[in-house]
Amino acid sequence: MPSPGPPCQSPRHHAHDPHRTSRRRQGHPGGAPRRPAPHPPHLQRRHAAGRGQGGHGARRRGRRLHEGRQAGARRGRDRDDPRAHRPPRRRRRLHARRLPAHDPAGRGPVGGHDPRRLHPRPRRPHRGPRRADRRARRRPPQRPGHRPDLPPDVRSAAARGRRPPRPPQGRHRGGDPAAPGQVPRRDRAHRPPLRGPGRAPPGRRRRHPRRGHRPPHRRPRELIMASYDHQAIDARWQERWARERTFATPTDRTRPKYYVLDMFPYPSGSGLHVGHPKGYTATDVVARARRMMGYNVLRVMGWDSFGLPAERQAEKENIHPRVVTERNVATFKQQLSRLGLSYDWDRELATSDPRYYRWTQWIFLKLWERGLAYQAEVPVNFCPALGTVLANEEVKDGKYIETGDDVERRLMKQWMLRITAYADRLVDDLDGLDWPAGTLAMQREWIGRSVGANVDFAVVGHDARVQVFTTRPDTLFGGTYVVLAPEHPLVDAVTTAAQRAAVAAYRAEAGRRSERERTSEAADAPKTGVFTGAYAENPVTGQPIPIWVADYVLATYGTGAVFACPAHDERDWAFATRFGLPIVEVVRGGDVTQAAYTGDGVHVNSEFLDGLDNAAAIDKVIGWLVERGRGEKSVRYRLRDWLFSRQRYWGEPFPTIELDDGTVKVLPEDALPVLLPELDAYKPTADGRPPLARAGDWMVTTDPATGRPATRETNTMPQWAGSCWYYLRFLSPDRDDVAWDPDEERYWMNVDLYVGGSEHATLHLLYARFWHKVLHDLGLVHTREPFQRLFHQGMIHKPSFKDARGKYYYDHEVEKVGERWVVKATGERVETRNEKMSKSRYNVVNPDDMCDEYGADALRLYELFMGPLEDGTEWATDGVSGCRRFLDRAWRLAVDDETGGPSGKLADTVVGDQRALERALHAAIKRVSEAVDNLRMNVAIADMMVFVNEATRAATVPRDWYEQFLRILSPFAPHVAEELWERLGHRTSIQAAPWPTWDEAKLARDVITIAVQVQGKLRGTIEVAADAAEAEVLAAARAEPKVVEFLAGKPIKREIYVKGRLVNLVV
RNA sequence: GCGAAAGUGGCGGAAUUGGUAGACGCGCUGGAUUCAGGUUCCAGUGGGUAACUCCGUGGGGGUUCGAGUCCCCCCUUUCGCACCA
Incomplete structure (x- = not known):
């Protein structure tokens, strides 16, 4: 999926965190192996740390030193790292002892003596940093994470960040100059010197986090105590699960199966943030529980690893996108591994792996065979900043949804997929799915099926007809004019000499406004238009009605022409009112002088439709039109064919060639995979052709069938291609002879639970469903739908801080002054908002x-x-x-x-x-x-x-x-x-x-508490036996003293008893 | 503008779907333990009031013995869609 958490995506984000990037680069020279070594994560970590000089820990520490005044203290503490001179193990153990919990009842393991007495130096939990230490370090006032106190939020710095020390407990600190409210508790200068050598250093792990600097030997097990040693335990079990292959996919077929799938991520350069694991953790709980419940569980993870950001990063660093991708994948995998997610890592896959994309190309051949892939000269969304075209779905308000770059219209020859051929099934099959209602609605809306009729209007005085599409043919009797889109081919032909100048001017004006302006400036803008001087004949009334040109009619939808019934269509009403066109009511139910009435109702002024409701009238009028050859039933879709080529390097090459005579043909299956050629640059060529055109040797080839000279396609597939079928490849990722094993497919499909962000509600999910249906038609999959149940996890937000210029700040760079947030360094005001977590928002x-x-x-x-x-x-x-x-x-x-x-x-x-x-x-x-x-x-x-x-x-x-x-x-x-x-x-x-x-x-109780209300207000509670009879409960309720008081001797009119819950007495 | 979802303590959120509002967690307060910080344990914590009690689920109406829950109007937020005939 191109963008798990959209913001991680854009390469520009990398610039914000040079530390991280460089750290990674040092740590993983040359990237990571494609097939990861079976080492448990912590071992890999060690390797990595060992390689980079200084290791990551040191590097990170260095970074933190810049972070403020805590740094000095921290460094000082690092120096007396007690681990440097540990006491002998035995002694340590004693010191590490945790005090037994106070046992009020006097039982428990405390035994006859209190070890505290023997050890003047109190021990503290050996493990785990103490909370205050953590807090102090983790979020000194200037550290991130620390400003949950946003403006509306009152639990502000006073309460947390700047909390005064706990007031002295009694006289000990009576004379302490550090009076409450003066000295931040975290200020170490005021802490008495502590702990002997046996004390485990608090916060130790934070300063020497995972990379390098691990203690030379492991803490003995017996020291893992009250606060358990999460580092050791996490590592130990992760290693064990990997070694014992605990999560290997079961091969027996006697148990029920459960296929739980996470939307696989695009491995961006920013790495994971805590928003990513939310869905992964949920599916992991499901997977682990289902295994225990006796299911065979398929739980896998892979990488949607083709895509633009890697290519741009590669250009910037002058290395291969593959290297960038491998590096990012290594980071993602390493981060994921630490969470103990129960993936079967043996099935890991990456869409950019030739072993994978070979089969993506293979599916393209299938699409071609079915006549679903074709080339066309089409107006495309070209993004000059990216140098590529984008699918309609990727463009919003004239901008690329991922990066915000401008997009313009151009005519180009492109590969298209005929998704519209599946439009009906894509709508209809939504019915059986267990998906969020909102997502189903979005898919339906996106496909935008509307059922109506094509109706022909003869142009008076011309041998021409205007065909319109309408969903309301029943309102034809109220049709008082016809409107053509400015681009409609008949405009020139029908316009009268008198109107020619006005129409030309209007069309020129409309042409100047981009499609975006025309559509996004929306319905509220006043309608514009111009009369052509021509008339059309209303096919049901025979009356001549004027033909107008207006840009509220879109050239790209329907037939580019409509008949207007202002009485029953809001847009037509607005237009008619503005230009003084007649409004004729044909459906009862509203006041058409005030507004259009679009609801159902009895037809009037409609001759043979009078008295009918909308549905019946529609049926009848279509029949009438068909009989006379003036119209027909028609279904239209908002969905357009899928623009399937991109002018990029880092994507699947098309398995197609073009012969010298211009014939385009596909390569045979045995020619797959068509590998990406090695290039020395990934930009378009000087003459504007895609990057693959730089590979002259690769491009020039011969037709394997005839031996004739041919050239390869230089476009590549869009990122959606790889994610369209990855759930199938997981079934048998190691097979090179088939895309997936049919038996495995029969057993595992379909996906029982699919979890991912709602940003994929239309694009990915629609495309994948389309491919799946094609594969179904080919007999390659047995289910009609790929994802039975879908769930969208919510996004995680955090406050962000942004100044007037739009620059973001980390939360340790800002502080709250009064009610406002300002940049510490400059005092400049910043605006704070709760925004979804992303690198670019700091x-x-x-x-x-x-x-x-x-x-x-x-x-x-x-x-x-x-x-x-x-x-x-x-x-x-x-x-x-x-x-x-x-x-x-x-x-x-x-x-x-x-x-x-x-x-x-x-x-x-x-x-x-x-x-x-x-x-x-x-x-x-x-x-x-x-x-x-x-x-x-x-x-x-x-x-x-x-x-x-x-x-x-x-x-x-x-x-x-x-x-x-x-x-x-x-x-x-x-x-x-x-x-x-x-x-x-x-x-x-x-x-x-x-x-x-x-x-x-x-779960049942023997004695239950029943609420007793008088006049619906709670007045008391009574305890009764769970099986008490109603009369008994009511009697007890009436006797309850509080209740008696509120009854005040008034007669009870009504007694309501809800079994096991409450009694309500009404007086 | 249209459509959908949602507004509950200082905060994140519960509430058996019309039946004791605030489970659980955070934060906070007090106590015990401790030289001490922290940890741990105990108690408390929607608001007002000395108390009786009263008020409380965005605001206003309504239905009901009883409304966070159902209905109507309004406000706010989020997400979609944005002239699709």
């Missing part, structure tokens, strides 16, 4: 940073916890830490903070009355199970939190219940879940454990 949050700091599981949870999957929400890094705390609590249920061993909290049996805990467990199982279907992940996570809170409060937790919980947690937080599962003694992956089931009976 408001991205990098998932790598989140993984470093909170771990992949916390990030995954937060992505889904933020809100409904389909909604856009504002990113709040604090929310990630909340999810991390939830995981920590879940961890502590099983793992003792003190020893790193079993917590002792897990019991073999139920102890006492634990029905509340059991209810929470079953509620969570139910909610999570349902979420796998309805994708309401946020509430599912909330219910798991309830269980953990409940379990934390409990003295003991039945081990079996805890394990059930771990299993439902595992799709969301797989690393932690696997680790805990293993620590509980399981040898096999939690992925192999069956999905737990819930019991509705366990």
Whole structure:
């Protein structure tokens, strides 16, 4: 898909972050191998870091040094990196001990003594940076992420960024000069010196994030405690999953299948931001849960890797687009890998790989064979800035939707695909799909099928007829004039001498206005037009009516001519009123002197149509016209054929040649793939031909059939081509003899769940459906539609800061002064808006940073916890830490903070009355199970939190219940879940454990609370047995003291009882 | 302009689809633990009020015993479409 998150796309964005680009370049000299090595991500990382001098960590640190006053302190702390001189392991371990949680009930693993007494130096969680440290570093006032306090938002810097230190707790700090409100808590200068050598350095990982600088040996396992070591655990399980091929696609065919697919990304140079993984995480939860539920799951990832940005970047750096692409893919893959997504990486594919695009070319041959591909001299949208043509769909308001570059009309010979031949099926087959209603509507609208009639109007005094298309032939009796588009071929012929000058002037004027102006200036602009002096004969009344020329009639739609019925069409009404043309009512229902009436109604003034409603009148009049040869039924579409060529290098070459006599023919299948030639430049040639024309040797060829000289096509296919069928290639990506294996296709298709952004609602999804239907007609796929269920994840937003010139700033470059935001350096005012995250808006949050700091599981949870999957929400890094705390609590249920061993909290049996805990467990199982279907992940996570809170409060937790919980947690937080599962003694992956089931009976309560209302207002609650009879409940309600008070002795007129919910007493 | 969706605490969001508004998380307040920061744990947290209570789901009407939920009008935001005959 060209643009997963549109903004990452444009090459101009690269310029904004030279650090990153250069860092990447250093880290991956020569790009990454195409078939990635099977190394787990963390290992790859190490390699990468090892290669670049200094490694990425150093580089990044260097960058941060510029970021403000925190830098000095940070650097200082780096210097006494305690890891440099670690104490012997044993001692470390003692220091690393975590205090046992306070146990109010006096039970638990605390034992007879308090280790604190033995160790004057308190230990702190060994793992995981402490929150304050993180916060301080992560978002010093000048750091990004820190300004959630947008103008309307009151939780401002005062509350967060500039929060005063906690007031002294008692007298210790009574005399502290650092009085509350004066000294930012994060100011390290005021911190007492801390921690001995055993202390784990807080924030360590942040300063030496993933690349390089890893400690020479791994932290011993027993030290992984209360706050679990996410770095070690994430890496360990990712490595293990890769080694054991845990997510390999199953080959047995006895189980039901589930094909869950993410819209594959265009690997832009900007890398991922936290907006990308939202959909991927959701599908990962579905995939992991479905596996546990016994499904064979196909879960794959690939790259939509042809495309303009790589080509432009290649020009800029003077390297091959392939190199740029490989570099970007390596970055994307590395970032994705850290999230622990359960892809079968063996099936990774890239559309720019000749092994892939060979088959894209092959499908083109099929389209050709079916007569669906043709060349035509057509007016195209040419974008001079890009040097290429664009499909209609890629142009909006005269600009390229991706970059905003201007687009103009030109006549050029182009490849076209006859998608219009499938228009009806593309509309009709939408009916069986489980897609968002809005997307279905957009597709229907885009295809724009309208059913109506072609009607012929004879021109008075000429041997010519004007054919019009109309959806309302029933209003022909109200047709009081005819309008031709300015470009209509009959204009010249019919215009009278007297009107010739006026018409010519009008046409010249209309010609000067671009199509864009004419359409986008919209319906509200006053209508313009000019009379031709000619008349046409109304085919039903026989009356002569004037012929006008007006640009509200489009030359490109229908027949370029309409008959006007001002009484029942708003545009005609506006035009007729302006130019004093007659308005004749033919459908009752409105006041046509005031406005057009477009609704249904009884026909009048219409002779043989009188008394009929719209539908019946339409039928009847068409029959009447057909009988007399004056018209016919007709269906028109807004959809046009698909302009399928681009004047670019980095795309699929067409498998076609042109012979010396101008004949165009396709190459045979065995000539595939037609490889892209190597070039030394990727710009168009001096004479304006596409870049491929630079490859003289490649271009000149012979017709394999006849041996005659021929030239190759120098256009390439658009980026949509590769994404039209990738879901099929995933079925057998390693086969070179077929595009996909038919048996695999029969088993796996169609895609059960397809998740991606709504920006593809029309383009990609329409094109892919079109190809799929062609393949279906060829017997190559067995389903009519490719994507049974579609879901759009919402966009993630963050505040952006922009000055009057449109320049964006990072949030650490601005500050809030009073109610306004200004640039720190210059004091210039900036405007702030919540915008979708993108590199170009300087408001991205990098998932790598989140993984470093909170771990992949916390990030995954937060992505889904933020809100409904389909909604856009504002990113709040604090929310990630909340999810991390939830995981920590879940961890502590099983793992003792003190020893790193079993917590002792897990019991073999139920102890006492634990029905509340059991209810929470079953509620969570139910909610999570349902979420796998309805994708309401946020509430599912909330219910798991309830269980953990409940379990934390409990003295003991039945081990079996805890394990059930771990299993439902595992799709969301797989690393932690696997680790805990293993620590509980399981040898096999939690992925192999069956999905737990819930019991509705366990969700019930014996005693329920009933709300009691008087006059509909809540006055009290009563507790009754769940199975209490109505009379009993009502009696209890009437007896409730508060209720008695509000009844005030008045007679009860009515008693309403909603079982299990409430009682309402009406007096 | 047309169409669709949505407006709920300081914030992100719940609410069994007409039945106790504010689940869960963030933030905040207090307490315990701590030399201390942090962590962890406990308690609190829609607004007004000393309290009784009253007011609260964008605004205004309405239906109903009962409305965040249904109906009508208006406002705002987001996304589509933009003279498609």
